[in-house]
Amino acid sequence: MSKIVKSHRGIYYVEKEGQVYLCKARGLFRNKKVKPVVGDEVDISINNDGTAYIKEIYERRNQLLRPPISNVDQVIVIMSLSSPDINLYTLDKYLLMLELSHIETKIIFNKTDLVDKEYSDKISKIYNNIGYDIYLNSNQENNGKELLNLFKNRSTVVTGPSGVGKSTTLNNVFSHFDFETGSISEKSLRGKHTTRHIEISKIDERSYVIDTPGFSALSLDFINDINDIGEGFIEFSKLKNECKFNNCIHENEPKCAVKNAVQNKKISESRYKNYLLLLEEFRNLRGY
Numbered sequence: 001m002s003k004i005v006k007s008h009r010g011i012y013y014v015e016k017e018g019q020v021y022l023c024k025a026r027g028l029f030r031n032k033k034v035k036p037v038v039g040d041e042v043d044i045s046i047n048n049d050g051t052a053y054i055k056e057i058y059e060r061r062n063q064l065l066r067p068p069i070s071n072v073d074q075v076i077v078i079m080s081l082s083s084p085d086i087n088l089y090t091l092d093k094y095l096l097m098l099e100l101s102h103i104e105t106k107i108i109f110n111k112t113d114l115v116d117k118e119y120s121d122k123i124s125k126i127y128n129n130i131g132y133d134i135y136l137n138s139n140q141e142n143n144g145k146e147l148l149n150l151f152k153n154r155s156t157v158v159t160g161p162s163g164v165g166k167s168t169t170l171n172n173v174f175s176h177f178d179f180e181t182g183s184i185s186e187k188s189l190r191g192k193h194t195t196r197h198i199e200i201s202k203i204d205e206r207s208y209v210i211d212t213p214g215f216s217a218l219s220l221d222f223i224n225d226i227n228d229i230g231e232g233f234i235e236f237s238k239l240k241n242e243c244k245f246n247n248c249i250h251e252n253e254p255k256c257a258v259k260n261a262v263q264n265k266k267i268s269e270s271r272y273k274n275y276l277l278l279l280e281e282f283r284n285l286r287g288y
């Protein structure tokens with residue numbers, strides 16, 4: 001079995017029996033509208049001149065939409081508490097996408113050295129209460145060893161906005177790796193991300209980590225039905241059977257268990273506010 005371990009500018013790097021082949025995708029996939037992604041298990045054909053192409057993609061166990069990666073065990077979302085400031089709308093939107101893809105998710109709030117403890121506790125509490133595994137980290141103050149266990153025996157995608165410290169955190173946890181990092185001022189000057197491609201790095205026989213370029217605007221085009229938004233807010237979806245209407249979108253309906261929970265402070269106001277903004281963004285996208 002061969003695996004796509006990196007993709008860059010339309011070239012797929014496929015590992016087969018310990019060797020990496022640079023492959024193109026055969027036209028076949030383009031016609032079927034299936035695009036190979038990092039993580040895919042594939043069959044390749046190697047020509048006499050050493051060039052190679054992907055001839056088949058095996059069925060995916062799961063698929064992360066952004067960035068496009070298949071067959072992952074978990075996603076670790078990294079957000080920085082400052083520099084860049086945390087944007088909870090972006091986080092909630094991304095968590096929504098992950099919930100709907102049924103991929104296990106953990107969150108690291110990074111750069112705790114730049115904010116006071118009260119603030120990092122306030123933010124982490126919101127997500128801890130919902131049931132996410134939360135980690136607070138500073139690469140200035142920690143040596144990364146507390147995070148090491150998170151990556152054992154799994155294939156982990158690390159994602160988050162640009163400049164939050166994804167690559168720095170990975171370098172801190174895995175000191176023998178050298179992921180490219182860049183300062184925030186360099187990034188804004190160049191208007192570019194430091195990490196520019198998606199690549200699987202092997203930690204040991206059973207553990208893999210995938211650093212990714214920072215995401216910016218995430219479109220809601222992965223939502224088909226407005227009710228999906230509430231489905232992807234896990235603390236809302238647990239309550240939905242208690243709403244009076246079974247298709248309640250927790251907006252203007254009477255006897256809504258979610259709105260009640262917001263009033264009783266069982267659901268965080270910030271989550272509910274972002275949920276309403278997501279409904280609005282979805283309606284704008286669909287034109288109603």
Ligand SMILES: Nc1nc2c(ncn2[C@@H]2O[C@H](COP(=O)(O)OP(=O)(O)OP(=O)(O)O)[C@@H](O)[C@H]2O)c(=O)[nH]1
Nearest residue numbers: 139162163164165166167168181182183194195214
């Ligand atoms: N103060 C502080 N700075 C940090 C911390 N972690 C990373 N940084 C800094 O944040 C900047 C961006 O770090 P990167 O690791 O390149 O960020 P990234 O998320 O990989 O960015 P992209 O590859 O562009 O998506 C660098 O200047 C790091 O030194 C931290 O815990 N505390």
Ligand SMILES: [Mg+2]
Nearest residue numbers: 166167194195
């Ligand atoms: Mg990076």
Ligand SMILES: [Zn+2]
Nearest residue numbers: 243248250256
């Ligand atoms: Zn409701």
